[in-house]
Amino acid sequence: xxxxxMIFCVMALxxxxxxxxxxxxxTALGPVSSRITLLTWIMFIGxxxxxxxxxxxxxxxxxxxxxxxxxxxxxxSIVWGGMVFPVVTLTALLIYGFLVLKAGGTLSQAENPxxxxxxxxxxxxxxxxxxxxxxxxxxxxxxxxxTGRPIEIELSxxxxxxxxxxxxxxxxxxxVPGRTNILHFIADKPGTVTGQCAEYCGGAHALMSxxxxxxxxxxxxxxxxxxxxxxxxxxxxxxxxxxxxxGCAGCHTVRGIPADGKIGxxxxxxxxxxxxxxxxxPNTKEGFAKWISQxxxxxxxxxxPPFDIFSxxxxxxxxxxxxxxx
Amino acid sequence: MAKPVRRRLRKLLPWxxxxxxxxxxxxxxxxxxxxxxxxxxxxxxxxxxxxLTLGKERSVIVNSKPVDVPDLDIAGLVPLGAAHFQGGCAxxxxxxxxxxxxxxxxxxxxxxxxxVHAPMWTRKQxxxxxxxxxxxxxxxxxxxxxxxxxxxxxxxxLEALPSMNTVDYLKYASGNxxxxxxxxxxxxxxxxxxxxxxxxxxxxxxxxxxxxxxxYVPSLGGQNKAYLKRTLHEYHSDLRQSGFMELIAxxxxxxxxxxxxxxxxxxxxxxSKPAQNVSSEGAMLAVHGDLSxxxxxxxxxxxxxxxxxxxxxxxxxxxxxxQQLLVLQRGIRAKTPYGAxxxxxxxxxxxxxxxxxxxxxxxxxPTERTEHKTGEGLRQ
Numbered sequence: 241x242x243x244x245x246m247i248f249c250v251m252a253l254x255x256x257x258x259x260x261x262x263x264x265x266x267t268a269l270g271p272v273s274s275r276i277t278l279l280t281w282i283m284f285i286g287x288x289x290x291x292x293x294x295x296x297x298x299x300x301x302x303x304x305x306x307x308x309x310x311x312x313x314x315x316x317s318i319v320w321g322g323m324v325f326p327v328v329t330l331t332a333l334l335i336y337g338f339l340v341l342k343a344g345g346t347l348s349q350a351e352n353p354x355x356x357x358x359x360x361x362x363x364x365x366x367x368x369x370x371x372x373x374x375x376x377x378x379x380x381x382x383x384x385x386x387t388g389r390p391i392e393i394e395l396s397x398x399x400x401x402x403x404x405x406x407x408x409x410x411x412x413x414x415x416v417p418g419r420t421n422i423l424h425f426i427a428d429k430p431g432t433v434t435g436q437c438a439e440y441c442g443g444a445h446a447l448m449s450x451x452x453x454x455x456x457x458x459x460x461x462x463x464x465x466x467x468x469x470x471x472x473x474x475x476x477x478x479x480x481x482x483x484x485x486x487g488c489a490g491c492h493t494v495r496g497i498p499a500d501g502k503i504g505x506x507x508x509x510x511x512x513x514x515x516x517x518x519x520x521x522p523n524t525k526e527g528f529a530k531w532i533s534q535x536x537x538x539x540x541x542x543x544x545p546p547f548d549i550f551s552x553x554x555x556x557x558x559x560x561x562x563x564x565x566x
Numbered sequence: 567m568a569k570p571v572r573r574r575l576r577k578l579l580p581w582x583x584x585x586x587x588x589x590x591x592x593x594x595x596x597x598x599x600x601x602x603x604x605x606x607x608x609x610x611x612x613x614x615x616x617x618l619t620l621g622k623e624r625s626v627i628v629n630s631k632p633v634d635v636p637d638l639d640i641a642g643l644v645p646l647g648a649a650h651f652q653g654g655c656a657x658x659x660x661x662x663x664x665x666x667x668x669x670x671x672x673x674x675x676x677x678x679x680x681x682v683h684a685p686m687w688t689r690k691q692x693x694x695x696x697x698x699x700x701x702x703x704x705x706x707x708x709x710x711x712x713x714x715x716x717x718x719x720x721x722x723x724l725e726a727l728p729s730m731n732t733v734d735y736l737k738y739a740s741g742n743x744x745x746x747x748x749x750x751x752x753x754x755x756x757x758x759x760x761x762x763x764x765x766x767x768x769x770x771x772x773x774x775x776x777x778x779x780x781x782y783v784p785s786l787g788g789q790n791k792a793y794l795k796r797t798l799h800e801y802h803s804d805l806r807q808s809g810f811m812e813l814i815a816x817x818x819x820x821x822x823x824x825x826x827x828x829x830x831x832x833x834x835x836x837x838s839k840p841a842q843n844v845s846s847e848g849a850m851l852a853v854h855g856d857l858s859x860x861x862x863x864x865x866x867x868x869x870x871x872x873x874x875x876x877x878x879x880x881x882x883x884x885x886x887x888x889q890q891l892l893v894l895q896r897g898i899r900a901k902t903p904y905g906a907x908x909x910x911x912x913x914x915x916x917x918x919x920x921x922x923x924x925x926x927x928x929x930x931x932p933t934e935r936t937e938h939k940t941g942e943g944l945r946q
Contacts, residue, residue, distance in 0.1 A: 487872065501855070501862055545907040547907060
């Protein structure tokens with residue numbers, strides 16, 4: 241009986257996890273996702289009614305009174321119930337669906353949108369903020385947006401097909417090789433939600449997640465100004481020395497020191513992010529140490545080479561240094 | 567038609583099973599009784615000798631058929647093969663100008679004089695025997711797992727051996743190590759007859775006035791001490807695979823390793839002539855990497871001011887670097903944490919990129935490398 245309980249507990253946990261609004265398609269925090277949620281409910285409830293109706297008709301056709309059964313077989317009920325009703329219902333839903341799809345599109349004419357590019361990579365997100373003056377600031381694995389302003393995200397991929405999905409704000413949009421897709425949405429109020437790659441993209445697909453933080457416009461501007469700056473000079477140089485001499489800079493950029501590798505996530509302000517490894521480890525000194533020493537088990541198949549070469553003191557120094565990059 | 571045949575076969579079946587079981591019982595009885603004399607001194611009866619030789623030769627011929635023969639750089643490989651032969655093979659197989667040690671002469675079969683026997687085999691067959699060894703003969707398999715590249719150096723030497731005289735052989739086998747001087751009687755009495763020692767590193771590696779004996783041998787002068795120490799320990803504990811280095815490193819204790827690392831780190835780099843054909847691809851790869859294939863810049867780890875336990879590559883030969891990259895790509899060095907880092911990157915390189923990167927480092931002067939500035943290779 242034990243395993244039955246185990247399965248029950250796992251199922252219950254899964255369901256409870258679904259109630260957490262951070263990554264739920266039922267928790268709409270913006271106008272685009274609200275319409276999608278409404279469409280979802282209409283579909284669910286409508287489908288439930290139709291299912292009940294069909295069940296009732298089946299019962300009648302098997303065990304109902306003779307005259308009801310006779311009526312069901314008449315040409316009239318087949319034309320109205322089997323042809324007119326589905327055509328009308330499905331056409332209405334189709335038109336409604338198109339309108340919902342267009343809802344994000346109408347935002348494209350909105351003034352003063354926030355321009356952000358997100359590039360899907362195996363298995364993380366390259367995030368590029370486009371400033372009004374034409375400059376860009378690269379970050380990774382976290383999206384920061386202002387509330388109330390239309391957000392325009394250019395979605396592309398560096399390798400295979402990924403799908404960008406923040407359930408709380410918008411529907412999923414695929415990142416297709418050779419194409420750039422545009423996603424529009426608005427966040428109504430400040431808060432933190434999660435997004436996830438929604439198209440199987442290889443080994444670590446399930447661990448390709450990210451936090452999205454909606455901030456008040458003034459907070460956002462302050463954050464963006466800070467994000468745009470170079471990393472502050474390190475207080476303790478030991479960790480920075482380990483970073484530079486061990487080859488980390490071959491793949492990672494830290495603006496302000498001679499580290500401009502473009503292969504992996506930009507680490508200039510990695511200490512200020514909410515998570516490590518694309519939404520899978522807490523952003524703490526211990527989290528950094530765990531990622532560096534055990535990333536092949538924490539996130540199997542990820543493309544970073546294993547670095548099992550550090551002494552305990554080097555690992556601590558490197559973790560402290562990365563944690564200090566705020 | 568089919569039925570009577572099947573019936574007859576069914577009748578024969580108990581007889582067949584009986585004969586088979588009887589054979590097994592007989593074999594067990596002979597083995598247990600001990601009547602078969604396995605003494606090496608007893609030799610083989612003529613018929614058995616013929617049968618064993620036939621089986622051995624046919625097995626080598628058949629099993630070596632799938633071996634792919636690469637292009638062999640004979641001139642580059644012979645000194646390396648000769649130095650290994652001296653350390654690993656000569657004990658049993660004798661060297662030119664030397665008589666077979668009577669102890670090993672009493673083995674059954676007696677180890678063949680390869681000056682005579684090597685020409686009897688093809689390149690493939692020689693490779694197969696050196697790589698895999700031969701059961702019941704005392705011939706061991708190659709001790710460096712997966713290092714087929716090293717086996718080919720021995721094959722190249724074996725092909726050159728028949729035409730070598732004693733002087734040629736000693737020149738190759740002793741490499742840069744000191745000449746063997748005829749010792750005084752007193753020295754012989756107290757220290758033994760001087761001979762080329764297996765742990766004489768300069769049999770292959772560079773000295774203060776001579777480059778390595780082969781382009782497939784790394785130059786050690788001026789290499790990072792921590793790297794040299796780590797590598798010798800890795801060879802010593804069978805973590806890094808090499809049929810050449812393992813048997814030497816196993817003879818060294820920690821003190822030897824420490825002293826040798828010190829010695830080579832402070833040794834002046836031997837000056838070798840820079841490689842000619844340096845493509846821009848090699849410099850690009852070394853300085854910037856290849857973003858589209860997720861290959862970081864070589865210099866981000868192998869430039870100046872990097873970890874002392876990472877190797878310096880400037881001034882190493884093109885052949886050595888490329889061969890190590892191929893070995894890394896095949897995952898043969900992934901057992902060590904350092905090798906595991908480079909294995910990930912080597913797997914992303916094409917063979918052309920390996921050649922280009924190797925040529926770039928070969929063209930760099932080993933003496934100027936300390937003057938590179940931090941991050942010089944990283945700025946774009």
